[in-house]
Amino acid sequence: MEADQPERTPDGRYIVVKGRRWRATDPEIPEDVAAALRRHLMAVRRAVAASHRNQDPAAEKLARSRVHTAKVALGERGTPWWEQSLAERRRRWEAGAAELDAAGEPGQRTARPADG
Helix, strand or coil: CCCCCCEECCCCCEEEECCEEEECCCCCCCHHHHHHHHHHHHHHHHHHHHHHHCCCHHHHHHHHHHHHHHHHHHCCCCCCHHHCCHHHHHHHHHHHHHHHHHHCCCCCCCCCCCCC
């Protein structure tokens, strides 16, 4: 195990941080996709903090929803990745990545077609 990596349970399904178990990221996610999902996750976590500081409940709710989307895509929430087929796992991370990519950066509104 590398020094910068958290301890894992023997089955590899969980990481252990300060004595607490957390579900590990799905190891089948290609590294470039996992890295993009982690970037989204960190951005939306910052958006949660900013919306909380700004006392903006609507923005906080949206940001928390995006955190959940990223965590599910990574396999850290929702149906455990080890209970899904590889095809189900791929659909999960591809759908989550597409949704987060379409949402854009936190704080930005997605473009809507003009009425007309």
